[in-house]
Amino acid sequence: MAITVDKKKTALLVMDLQKHMVDEQSPVAQHTGFAEMVKKTGLVQRVRKVMDAARAAGVLVITVRMDFSAGSFFRYPTRGDFCRIILAENNGGQVLRPGISGYDTLEEVAPQEGEPVVLKRHMSAFAGSDLNEVLRAHGITDIALTGVATSYVVTATGWSALNYGYSCIVIEDCCTTHNPEAHSEAINALRAIADICTAEEFIQAMQ
Numbered sequence: 292m293a294i295t296v297d298k299k300k301t302a303l304l305v306m307d308l309q310k311h312m313v314d315e316q317s318p319v320a321q322h323t324g325f326a327e328m329v330k331k332t333g334l335v336q337r338v339r340k341v342m343d344a345a346r347a348a349g350v351l352v353i354t355v356r357m358d359f360s361a362g363s364f365f366r367y368p369t370r371g372d373f374c375r376i377i378l379a380e381n382n383g384g385q386v387l388r389p390g391i392s393g394y395d396t397l398e399e400v401a402p403q404e405g406e407p408v409v410l411k412r413h414m415s416a417f418a419g420s421d422l423n424e425v426l427r428a429h430g431i432t433d434i435a436l437t438g439v440a441t442s443y444v445v446t447a448t449g450w451s452a453l454n455y456g457y458s459c460i461v462i463e464d465c466c467t468t469h470n471p472e473a474h475s476e477a478i479n480a481l482r483a484i485a486d487i488c489t490a491e492e493f494i495q496a497m498q
Contacts, residue, residue, distance in 0.1 A: 294460060294488045296496040301460075302351040302431045305338060306416055306438030306448065308400050309356055311393030313439055323373075324469035325439050335399050337490050338437050338465045342400060348497040351429055354402040355422070355438070356394070358410035359387045367413075373443065415447035423455055433458045435493060436485070437465035442477040449485050459485035462493050 311317050313329045320326035329335060345352050359367075368374045387394055395401075402408050412419025426434070434457050436445050445466050449459050461481050468474045478487060488496070 294486050294492060294496050296350070296435075296460075296493065297433065298348050298350050298497060300431055301433040301435060302353050302426060302429065303341065303345045303435045304353050304355055304416060304437065304448070305342065305396075305400055305402075306355040306436065306444050307357055307440070308335065308338065308397050308438055309387070309393065310395055310397060311387055312357070313397065314393070317393055323440070325467070328467040328469065328471075328474075329439065332464070332467050334439075334465065334467050335397060339399050341437065341462060341465055341490050341493060344494040344497055346403070350497060351407070351431065352402070353407045353409055353422075353425065354396055354400075355409045355411055355416045355420075356396065357387050358389070358394075358412065360389065360410075413447075414443055415451040416444070417448065417451040417455065426457065431457070433460065435460040435462055437462050439466070440468035441466040441474045442468040446477050446481060449481050453484050460493065461485045461487050462490055463487050464489050 311319060313320050313325050315321070315326045315330065317326065342352055407425050409416060409420050409422045409425060411422070416422050434452055436448055436459060438444060445461060449461065452459050461478065463478050466474070468477060481487065
C-alpha cells in the first residue's frame with residue numbers, strides 16, 4: 292500500500308542511535324547484537340538519507356535519546372533480560388547521561404541546531420519525556436519511526452503513540468534489532484497499528 296505524508300503534520304523520529312546502544316566499541320551494543328545488525332544492514336546511512344530528505348521537504352526531525360537523568364521515574368524496572376542488561380551496564384548511573392562516554396548520538400545522524408531533542412526515561416519515546424508536548428506544539432498528527440530496536444523502542448513507541456492518538460509510520464529498513472527474525476516479527480506485529488514502508492517509499496511520499 293502506497294503511503295501518503297502530510298509534510299506539515301508529520302515528524303520523523305530518530306530513536307536511540309546513541310553510541311552506547313549501537314557503536315561497535317560499546318559492550319551493551321555488542322552483547323545485544325545491535326552493533327552487528329546496524330553495521331550489516333547499513334542502517335545509519337539509510338537513516339541519514341531519510342533525515343536529509345525530511346529536512347529538505349520541511350518535515351520536522353526529532354532526535355530521541357535514552358537518558359537516565361531525564362524524567363521523573365524513580366527507578367528502572369528490574370525484571371526481564373533486557374532490563375537486567377541495561378541495569379548492569381548502567382553501573383550506578385555511569386552511562387546514558389550527558390557528559391558520559393557513549394551518551395551522544397552517532398555523528399552521522401546527529402540533530403541539527405534548532406531541531407528538538409527529546410530525552411526519554413524508559414523504552415517508549417513517550418515515557419518520562421516531553422515528546423507529546425513537542426508534537427502538539429508543532430501541530431503533528433503522524434510520526435514516522437526509525438532507530439533501534441524494532442522489537443523494543445520502536446514497538447513500545449508505536450503502541451504509546453496509539454494511546455496518545457498519533458498515527459504511525461514505521462520505516463522498516465530504518466529500524467533493526469538483535470537479529471533479522473526478531474526484526475521481521477516486530478514489523479509484522481506493528482502492521483496492526485502502523486503503516487509500514489521502506490526508506491525510498493517514505494522519501495518519495497515526502498516529495
